[in-house]
Amino acid sequence: MIARTLVIARREFAAYFATPLAAVFLVIFLFLAGLFTFNIGSFYERGQADLRPFFQFHPWLFLFLVPAVSMRLWAEERRTGTIELLTTLPFRLGELVVGKFLAAWGFTLVALALTVPTWITVNWLGEPDNGVILCGYVGSALMAGAFLAVGACISSTSKSQVIAFVSCVVACFLLLLTGFPAVQDFFNGWAPRAVVEAVSSMSVLTHFDSMVRGVLDARDLLYFISVMVAFLFMNALLIDWKKAL
Amino acid sequence: MSLLVETRDLHKRFGGIHAVRGVNLRVQRGEVLGFLGPNGAGKTTTMRMITGFLEPTDGSAWVDGVNVALDPLRAKSRMGYLPEGAPCYPDMRVEEFLAFIGRARGYRGTELKARVERAIMSVNLSLVRRQTFETLSKGYRRRTGIAQSLLHDPPVLILDEPTDGLDPNQKFEVRSLIRQLGKDRAIILSTHLLEEVEAVCTRAVIINRGTVVFDGTPAEMDAKAPASIKVNRLDHVFRELTTGDVPGGKP
Numbered sequence: 420m421i422a423r424t425l426v427i428a429r430r431e432f433a434a435y436f437a438t439p440l441a442a443v444f445l446v447i448f449l450f451l452a453g454l455f456t457f458n459i460g461s462f463y464e465r466g467q468a469d470l471r472p473f474f475q476f477h478p479w480l481f482l483f484l485v486p487a488v489s490m491r492l493w494a495e496e497r498r499t500g501t502i503e504l505l506t507t508l509p510f511r512l513g514e515l516v517v518g519k520f521l522a523a524w525g526f527t528l529v530a531l532a533l534t535v536p537t538w539i540t541v542n543w544l545g546e547p548d549n550g551v552i553l554c555g556y557v558g559s560a561l562m563a564g565a566f567l568a569v570g571a572c573i574s575s576t577s578k579s580q581v582i583a584f585v586s587c588v589v590a591c592f593l594l595l596l597t598g599f600p601a602v603q604d605f606f607n608g609w610a611p612r613a614v615v616e617a618v619s620s621m622s623v624l625t626h627f628d629s630m631v632r633g634v635l636d637a638r639d640l641l642y643f644i645s646v647m648v649a650f651l652f653m654n655a656l657l658i659d660w661k662k663a664l
Numbered sequence: 665m666s667l668l669v670e671t672r673d674l675h676k677r678f679g680g681i682h683a684v685r686g687v688n689l690r691v692q693r694g695e696v697l698g699f700l701g702p703n704g705a706g707k708t709t710t711m712r713m714i715t716g717f718l719e720p721t722d723g724s725a726w727v728d729g730v731n732v733a734l735d736p737l738r739a740k741s742r743m744g745y746l747p748e749g750a751p752c753y754p755d756m757r758v759e760e761f762l763a764f765i766g767r768a769r770g771y772r773g774t775e776l777k778a779r780v781e782r783a784i785m786s787v788n789l790s791l792v793r794r795q796t797f798e799t800l801s802k803g804y805r806r807r808t809g810i811a812q813s814l815l816h817d818p819p820v821l822i823l824d825e826p827t828d829g830l831d832p833n834q835k836f837e838v839r840s841l842i843r844q845l846g847k848d849r850a851i852i853l854s855t856h857l858l859e860e861v862e863a864v865c866t867r868a869v870i871i872n873r874g875t876v877v878f879d880g881t882p883a884e885m886d887a888k889a890p891a892s893i894k895v896n897r898l899d900h901v902f903r904e905l906t907t908g909d910v911p912g913g914k915p
Binding site (some may be wrong): 421426427429430433434437438497500501503504506507508509510511662663664 | 666678708712715716718719737738740741745747748749751752753754756764765767768769770796812870
């Protein structure tokens with residue numbers, strides 16, 4: 420079962436590198452991560468040996484870059500018709516869904532791993548708390564995973580990668596914003612209190628921020644993992660549902 | 665002879681459209697079944713239900729004794745399938761693609777290599793093995809699609825228009841291959857070409873508006889045409905069965 424999942428993951432992972440997508444994505448990600456950290460985040464001016472300015476922009480960076488990674492996962496299979504080939508091979512639906520997700524996640528982890536020189540730099544300049552930084556990386560990886568699961572799920576509903584991209588940006592944006600006052604107000608007027616609280620605890624930002632501060636709370640981990648599981652489960656349901664249409 | 669493919673009262677509705685209306689097929693080992701019908705008659709939909717890509721609205725499909733809906737994994741491992749239009753991954757090389765299919769079918773190492781080699785040889789892909797799909801002609805894509813369906817040596821082959829887009833020489837090669845493969849397998853192939861039925865099929869099934877209107881050998885099909893028709897006799901029978909209006913035929 421794991422072997423078959425890896426067969427899918429391997430093909431999908433290679434597919435990123437078969438087109439210029441991988442190079443473009445990695446260059447833009449590293450460029451923007453550097454720009455945000457050193458220029459906008461005032462990395463040097465703060466005079467503190469940590470990576471807060473680096474992580475603090477990740478949600479906004481991922482908001483636009485992660486949907487670019489996830490948009491092709493299913494939409495392209497539908498457009499080229501290869502979904503017919505894929506779903507008539509002896510794979511379980513779960514293996515396909517998880518395999519594709521793992522490939523996309525693996526790819527974003529490569530991007531994240533390429534920022535390690537920033538970590539080395541801060542160690543060279545001062546004496547940062549490396550535990551906090553590691554926690555930030557874990558948070559960042561989990562957030563990317565959550566966005567990717569949302570994106571994979573949305574990609575399975577459309578033949579068009581553009582629609583998949585735009586819908587995913589909007590969905591991830593909502594997931595980021597649910598913690599913000601404006602969104603709270605929107606629900607406050609009419610929704611029951613439990614819903615309002617549920618909505619605010621759904622925000623990626625709150626959970627990510629605490630991890631960047633170095634707090635490794637089981638609730639934050641649980642949050643990211645549940646987002647991933649929920650959306651991947653929905654992804655599988657959507658694929659299965661289309662079969663019966 | 666053993667029964668390898670069976671559909672029992674297969675139905676498919678897409679919203680208000682009743683595309684397949686109670687199709688019953690039985691294909692034995694050693695049979696090559698030509699699946700004929702006008703565009704939109706329900707050929708592809710029926711094949712998609714046999715391969716498990718679509719769920720039937722009613723009825724069931726069985727492959728080598730396995731119910732496709734109840735045990736899809738086992739059913740899928742017993743058949744090879746060439747989907748309509750031979751879809752492929754544009755950025756993948758022919759070799760890589762076949763190796764991926766092989767891994768998906770559970771082969772590793774030398775066994776995988778040997779199977780990919782054999783598949784490449786069986787449909788003459790050596791020249792293009794390192795090319796990506798987007799650089800291939802329609803004929804080569806179709807042949808890679810056939811190679812992929814043969815990789816695991818399945819007892820059942822479902823081929824949706826296997827010779828579409830091939831030139832006469834390639835058609836000849838693929839037809840000889842299908843005839844040869846059909847000896848110890850059950851093959852269902854859909855086609856628009858009635859000459860193909862005579863060339864490779866042991867049986868022909870004509871479907872029109874979702875219902876089977878003819879099921880018999882090519883010779884039986886030929887016998888349905890009046891003696892006065894000298895050329896294109898199968899065409900005549902096909903038109904009569906699927907449109908009911910044949911110039912110079914019965915009113």
